[in-house]
Amino acid sequence: MKTYLLSVYQPDGPTPPPEVLGPIMEGLAALNRELHDTGAFVFTAGLCPPDTATVIRAKDGDVLLTDGPFTEGKEHIGGFTVIQAPDLDAALRWGERMAAITTLPVEVRPFAS
Template structure:
């Protein structure tokens, strides 16, 4: 089975939706279903992009920069790693997550290490 990253793309600087409690309840139920089905590997929410620190190697030095790597209108707000037989299976879970959260979900296979 291949592992897939389901990334949640959140718009920057927007207020939480009025129905956030309902969304979180539905997301918790989907998470439980993923666990019960055996596809769930790991999930996490992330702090705001302003909390990021970027490290860039330049010669023998490593430069440290506060804030996100690039300016954009969206950021990754959280992610789930699942194990699925194929891309179609991963996309099915991604579709369900997109419906629950109401935000774009990027589905990407994780390279074997």
């Protein structure tokens, strides 16, 4: 089994209201249960907003800490799930289901061996 990262990209801005977010979270909980049941689940986590990030840059022996995300953008990684799948096609099917539940873009990327 190969390991894959499923990253969920969400738009910058406020958290959706409960009537929108509630069904999404219920769908993700069901997907996570299925991932567990099939043995594909490794780890999942949501992330705090990008304004809580600190970027560390090392150059010429100095270290610079800056607040905020690495780049300016209109979206950011809001959460991720690490899965195991027999191949990319299987990982993509999980990613497609996650994208359908969240209605957000999901990037599927294999871990380097």
